[in-house]
Amino acid sequence: MRVLITGAAGMVGRKLIARLAKDGQLRGRKISALELHDIVAPEAPAMPGVDVSLHTGDLAAPGATASLLAARPDVIFHLAGIVSGEAEANFDLGYRVNLDGTRALFDAVRLAGFAPRLVFTSSIAVFGAPFPDVIPDDFHPTPLTSYGTQKQMSEALLADYTRRGFFDGIGIRLPTICVRPGKPNKAASGFFSGIIREPLAGQEAILPVPRSVLHTHASPRSAVNFLIHAAEIDGAVVGPRRNLTMPGVAVTVGEQIEALERVAGSNVAKLIREQPDDTIWAIVKGWPTRFEAKRSRELGFAAETSFDEIIRAHIEDELDNKLAG
Amino acid sequence: MRVLITGAAGMVGRKLIARLAKDGQLRGRKISALELHDIVAPEAPAMPGVDVSLHTGDLAAPGATASLLAARPDVIFHLAGIVSGEAEANFDLGYRVNLDGTRALFDAVRLAGFAPRLVFTSSIAVFGAPFPDVIPDDFHPTPLTSYGTQKQMSEALLADYTRRGFFDGIGIRLPTICVRPGKPNKAASGFFSGIIREPLAGQEAILPVPRSVLHTHASPRSAVNFLIHAAEIDGAVVGPRRNLTMPGVAVTVGEQIEALERVAGSNVAKLIREQPDDTIWAIVKGWPTRFEAKRSRELGFAAETSFDEIIRAHIEDELDNKLAG
């Protein structure tokens, strides 16, 4: 089993690599080679007996993708991308990486002709307001950001390239991955994690939107579970509609804060400071709220069932199971 | 009023030009300039006092689009494209013209910075089976052809570029335009017109699919009405969802043939010969059937209400109001 990961230095990429290193196998076959690509140098995991290669470069640069395929990976995880806030602020960069980079990778796979399984991380940002109360699987994508547009266009390519047999693609629309570990990034969704992560580390956090904002979340653990399941699922069972809305926990920001109080106490939750930000609010208010995610659940994709669970996953995975203070 | 038309030598383009020549105005303003572009030399209409320029070239060639914008058209009709059958047979050509050509035009408009109204002819081929009985406006596009994928991706760009203020776009998803005049083209939908047009001209026509096939049609006249309305409609009323499914007449092939018998007699309808074609059937069976088209009707887009009317429009516009024989 040979695996290629783009965006390997990113948050989800690093979690996925750690999981593959632990499992040592994918689709019931021992992992023999791991190719890791990112524009930032990716870190090599300790995987004795596995041929790990590190590639550093711009996926959207001419010719960058073909060389990644020389070893004919059985499974490709395409995670590289520019996050929503940055893709909105920098029009050219977003289209170049998220659309042209993705298309370059897809075309390199097409021209290489060996039709691997290709898992692509799309986003619920393909949807845009106004929404019904529960967004059904067959609701139309009308993104309200360039990031969402780029993901939507990539999904369309993935479906067509799969239909034509160029590869065997599965697009997974991730909900917001929360609690995101590490430093804040430029995603407009950053505060959803910040208001949990910073207080748990004894630090103040800014809440830029109203507490009534309803949003869907899944933990980094669940994101990795989705990816592994997407790599292993039988394509024939999925059928021609290859872009799947992942399950998650739909809660308001107020409910997130209540969960934090339950799990870590009200002194921790008091570290959240409300400071409205119109730019973030303008983006977030067009975002989807609650999904049915019927197809993905039926296909065996599973996430947490409460936000308390999401907070506990963070405490276990990132804080050595210890609360500060 | 300065108008630019791409695909000006095509069927819809020529009908639109004839209509603009007759009206002499658009959006309540006298047409002063008409720029016509196509890869096939477009014909200049007789429009005294109007500055008509003809451009022949490949829209997808580097730099081709910028020169078309030198005169800063107030309204752009983007009709150029490769039809469904050809885009399916020729992967590279379809993506190059329908996606890259469209993106090149959109980017040239973006960089020129004068934000004109831009009307784009999308297609109901953005939808793919399985379908509910009536396809609602908020049904997800899951095209089953590369042509449909290219139209879907262009729609996504149009919405994002409009949201960003680069232009003021309206995407109109045309149903099958029927009766298509002239010679058969390479569209997989060609037979829908052929079974009416050829018998009316005293010639045999091939029916490659079962009579039970249900499909939505509008006349070339209606297509032009849609385009004019899309050029004139108030963008604020349309709102952010800029891609609209046009109304049409939903009939089975059997009902088309019954209408032909009613309008032209059973001797004419007898000229249709059934000869199943698996390739065409494979494409057509994934096509959409009946649309709600609620938004477009509410926004004032109107089509015929019976297939008899569609046949009569053809007899009036193409056969000098005379039946053969």
Ligand SMILES: NC(=O)c1ccc[n+]([C@@H]2O[C@H](COP(=O)([O-])OP(=O)(O)OC[C@H]3O[C@@H](n4cnc5c(N)ncnc54)[C@H](O)[C@@H]3O)[C@@H](O)[C@H]2O)c1
């Ligand atoms: N984290 C979330 O909440 C979330 C939600 C929905 C979708 N996603 C998608 O999941 C994927 C992974 O998300 P993440 O949270 O790990 O993001 P991340 O920003 O942590 O990782 C993305 C990686 O892509 C790399 N990258 C950027 N430009 C590149 C280029 N030109 N060439 C090569 N690599 C480049 C970055 O260096 C980064 O390491 C992304 O595609 C993201 O859009 C994430």
Ligand SMILES: NC(=O)c1ccc[n+]([C@@H]2O[C@H](COP(=O)([O-])OP(=O)(O)OC[C@H]3O[C@@H](n4cnc5c(N)ncnc54)[C@H](O)[C@@H]3O)[C@@H](O)[C@H]2O)c1
């Ligand atoms: N006719 C229909 O039933 C129907 C249905 C849905 C959508 N549409 C869309 O409406 C538009 C017009 O349709 P039509 O029936 O007039 O099609 P058509 O084929 O008659 O016209 C398309 C024109 O585009 C031109 N063209 C092709 N490649 C080009 C290139 N590289 N550069 C410049 N021009 C190029 C062709 O020469 C042709 O004149 C197309 O975009 C089509 O996809 C048509």
